[in-house]
Amino acid sequence: MPGEPILELVDISKSFGGVHALRNVDLALAPGEIHGLVGENGAGKSTLMKIIAGVHTDFGGVMRVRGRETRFRSSRDALEAGIGMVHQELSIVPSLSVAENVYLGSQPTNRAGLVDWTAMRRGARELLGRLGLDVDVETPVGALPIGVQQLVELGRVLFSGAELIILDEPTSALSPPETERLFTVLSRLRDEGRSIVFISHFLEDILRVSDVVSVFRNSRKVVTERVSPALDKGWLIERMIGAQAADLEESWTGAVPLAGPGRSPVVLEASGLSHAPAFHDLSFAVHAGEALGVYGYMGCGQVELSRALFGKLRPGGGELRIDSRPVRLGNTAQARRAGVAFVPESRRAMLFAEEPIYKNISISILETISRLWVKPDRERELATGHIRSLSIRAPGPEARLGSLSGGNQQKVALARWLTCLPRVLVLCEPTRGMDVGAKEDVVRIVRSLKEQGIGVIVLSTEPETVLAMSDRIVVMRRGRIVKEFAEGSVSKDQLLAAA
Amino acid sequence: MDATTAAASRSTFSSRAARWLAHRMRNVAPLLTLLFLVLFFTLASPSFASVGNLWNILQQVSVTAIIAVGLTFVILTAEIDLSVAAVANATGIVVAFFTLQDASVNIANVPLPGWLAIVLALASCLLLGLVTAFGVTRIGIPSFIMTLAMMQIGAGICALLVRGQIAYSVPALVTTLGSRSIMGVPWIVVVAVVALLAAHVVLTYTRFGRYVYMVGGNREAAENAGVNARMVVGAALVISALCAGVAGMLGVAYFGSAQQNEFDGYLLDAIAAVVVGGTSLFGGRGGIGNTILGLLVLGVLNNGLDHVNIDSFLKILIRGLILLTALVINVYAERLRGAAREQG
Known part of the structure; x- marks a missing residue:
């Protein structure tokens, strides 16, 4: 120690x-140590x-x-005691400059009581230089x-x-080089004697x-x-889910066989x-019953591609x-009618937390x-069917969507597209931030959709997600398709190397 | 799961009642306000609580009611329409402009058959609505700014057509609906009730109504579910302009004249009716039921203040304070819901 x-x-x-x-949780955090939590x-x-950071009091x-018994009354108390937290959702102000963000709430002032911009810029440059x-x-x-x-x-x-x-x-939105940089910084901070807590779903990152x-498991x-x-990783997964993880493990690591496009x-x-x-100049095809993975770092153009496929963005050229x-998708309603289904990367962008489950499912159908009148009974009946078949954990179709867990919400979003089957399903980051069990469920649902002859496009910045779901993978870099893996097998290393 | 149910059964009756109240604050608060006002004015003035006065109140809120119907659609989609009063005024003036006026009225107007004047008036408010919808949904101007511009445009149309004069004649149909009664019931009340009922049916039982709520609740999610949100918002704005236009025509008959700035107070009244009633300014919550409550609160307040002995200059301030209270409750209702939800 x-x-x-x-x-x-x-x-x-x-x-x-x-x-x-x-x-009854006991935990000790030592200086000069990085403590991973999974x-x-x-x-x-x-x-x-949040207890440590003074959010829950x-x-x-x-x-x-x-060594001194303490109880924070607010996150300010915690900050004053030298405890800082970087939340999953960043709390920076996008419209302010880097320097202003670094000094947010504590700008240096000169003798006249005005903000000392020179000192602020110098300080920020120096601090970030150290990082x-x-x-x-x-x-x-x-x-x-x-x-x-x-x-x-x-x-x-x-x-x-x-x-x-x-x-x-901290790493869920980072590209590998960015993650590398963060790790270097963290190691340096540790060597300076600071204590760091690192929470992540990426077990490799934790282990590294x-x-x-x-x-942690079940609040203990x-x-x-x-x-x-x-x-x-296997050791960690075993303790996280309290079961033999060998079969789960298989789908996330090692070389994954690709089925190829088929006939x-x-x-x-x-x-x-x-x-x-x-x-630029993207050409690809998706076959019925096939899942095409699109892998690339954040900012490689995937997000825009997914928007173009669902009519949210009119592509400047191509067909x-x-x-x-040939279809021209001017808005999302046209895309839906043309047979495209879409599941965006954030749950907030696709679900109505305040509305009951059945309205969340029926909205797309x-x-x-209904031609003119809505038919709530029919909607509830359909929703009840989906709740059962997808084993969504909810009291019933009337339950408020916001009361479900994240994984179950994701299933509701998928259920939306199951009643009237689309031709193509576009999935963006379908398993981001999900636990192992929920990921498996989503993979299973997508597999059954494929069996019914739907073409699936999985876009993700997480190689594991693409590997677990795809029959064929294209890699994007700076807006272009730079590589296609169609036959044989592919591993995470190969994907990372290609992107 | 069982932990939650156990927790629920352990929570006492009073805390459950508090949570119920918190969830329904949106409906309960305006209802209590209404009951309080009725009780207060009944005690404060012997002339307030009478059948005759009830009809007065209903008649007095009818023009506001017809405007508020359209505005409810717009506010439910989380947008706003500040042009309703100006559109109402413009439409009322257009219908008078195309009607033969008395020789004493010095307007270069174009007399046409009554039905044609009505059609042209409806067409003009429809056009104004379409322009608003185009600006908001296609060009992407925030509705607050776009409708502010339309408010000025509506006022400009009024100014150009009447040039400071006052017109008195409107087509016979408009006169009947705006100022006559059928079996003791003012036609304008009938029109308002029909409009409210029709809007309620549309919002509650039709696909379009569902889309209005969903778009207002989470516009991005509605788009990602394949709903044409721009179309829904645009339709709400057009409905709002049409309602305003009808209210404008009937209002001209109700007031007995068509002139500039005649509807100026109605923008605030219509917005107040919708919001005081409990429809959320953030969209997706509320409805015609709330608008009816809001209209009655406003109607009783305006009418009641005339029955009690009160400084007439103070009335404006009182109305402002009531509106502020309603806005505070509107925002708190949102927050209370959130709090009640976190508790379980």
Whole structure:
């Protein structure tokens, strides 16, 4: 153990309205150490971190900061005690400059009481330089790549003098080079003697960067273990889900065999599709019953491609054919009628949290089940069927969508397209932020859709997702298709190397 | 799952009642306000609570009601229409412009058959609505700004057509609907009730109505589900302009004259009716039922203040305070819902 723990938690419990979020958790965080936290969604990691960061103030148990028993009343208290948190959703202000963001809420002032811009720019440049970041501190943060934004936010937390830094899913939006840079920075900070908590779904990342790892399951801490070569992904998964993970493991690592295009007819064909500056001259085809994976780093043009496929963006050039008929998709309703289904990357962008499940499902098929009048009974009946067949955990079709867990919400979004089968299903980041079990369910649903003759396009920046779902994979880089893997097998390394 | 049910059964009756209230704050608050106002004015003035006065109130809110019907559609889609009063005024003036006026009225108007004047008036408010819809959905101007411009355009049309004069004649049909009664019931009340009922049916039982709520609740999600959200918003804006136009024509007959700035108070009244009734300014929540409540609150307040002995200059301030209270409740209702939800 490298020294006294900077923070010690003893017997921490927390419940929300009778539901236990944490039970009797002990955890010690030492200086000069990176502590990885893993567990499925809802296992209690984030709740624990929010207790440490002063967001949740009402909990059972004892918290000691540098040996002294402490109880924060607010996140400001925590910050003053040297504890900073970088949340999954960045809290930077996109329209403000890098320097302003670094000094947000604590701008240096000169004698006249005005903001001292020179000092601010110099300070920000110096601080970010220490993080290995060389950017113009006067550019608005919103104009920078997301990885740089993350580093800017990290910079702000460091600047506030944090000795203990909590990072919640910091790498989910980063490209591998950006992740590398973040890891370098974290290692340097550790060597400076700071204590870092690293929460992630990416087990490789956890194993690479952490000195110690703790596994959470069902609101309890299962184990804390020093990271060693003997500790591998399988070991972690086993403890996270409490079951033999060999069969799960298979679909996420190693070389994955590709089925190839097969002989079925082409359902969607793009030729020379262009939309400057996002993507150029994309030509590809999707066959019935086939899943085409589109892999590339953030910003490679996938997002724009998916929008063009669903009529949200009119491509500047090229042609799109569905069932060999040329289509022009001016809006999403036209795309839906042409047989395209779409599941965007964020759940908020596709679901109505305030509405019951059945309305969330029926929205895409109202045109087919009702000419003028809505038919709630029919909608509820359809929804009940989907709840059963997709094993969505919900009390019934009337349940408010927002009351479901993330994985179940994703299933509702997929259920929407199951009643009247589309020709092509466009999935963006279908499993981002999901736990292992929910991922498996989504993969299963997509597989059954393929069996019914639907062409699927999976776009993702996570190689695991593309590998787990695709029969054929194209790799995009800077708006162009640079490689296609159609036969034999492909591994994560090969994908990363191609992108 | 069982942990949640256990928690629910353990929670006491009072906390459950509080949560129920929090969820229905949107409907409960305007209803309580209405009951309170009726009770207050009944006690404060002997002349307030009478059948005759009830008809007065209904007649007084009818023009606002017809405008508020269209505005409800717009606010439910999370947009706003500030041009309703100006469109109403313009349409009323257009219908008078195409009607033969008394020799004393010095307007270079174009007398046409009554039915044609009505058709032209409806066409002009439809056109104004389409322009608004085009600006908002195709060009992408925020509805707040776009309808602000349309408000000025409507006022400009009024100014050009009447040039500071006052017109009195409107087609016979408009006169009947705006100022006559059938079996003791003012026609304008009948029109308002029919409009409210029709809008309620459309919003609650038709596919378009469902789309209005879904687009207002989460526009991006509606688009991603393959709903043509721009079309829905555009249709709501056109409906709003048409309702405003009908209200404008009947209003001219109701007031007995057509002139500039005659509907100026109706923009605030119509928005107030929708929002005081509890329809969310953030879209997706509320409906015609709420608008009816809001109309009654406003009608009772305006009418009641005339029955009690109160400084008439103070009335404006009181109305402002009531509107502010409603806005506070509107925002809190949203927040309370959120809080109640987090508790379970």
